[in-house]
Amino acid sequence: MPESVETLLAHDKWDWDTQSHIKIVDQELCRKCESKPCLIVCPARVYTWEKDHIAVNYQACLELRACYVACHEFGNGAIQWNYPRGGKGVIFKLG
């Protein structure tokens, strides 16, 4: 039987950057964003809605860039996404 996604993710480790590689640039666009797909597509639950703004837990990021694809306001500058500096970030143990 295949392992669950949660079990597979538990094999991963992180070498965290001290600075977030994901930034919410325009919270007003996020407030107006009705579907907020970033809350759904990220398997690591990096994005959460906190009363009136999007919060980002960049340390949990798996660098899949699902949010980058799903955010329909990305092109309008809602968020900035770059890989963590200096090769930091997630370390996949299973490829």
Ligand code: SF4
């Ligand atoms: S980050 Fe993008 S998808 Fe998420 S709430 Fe903001 S505009 Fe919407």
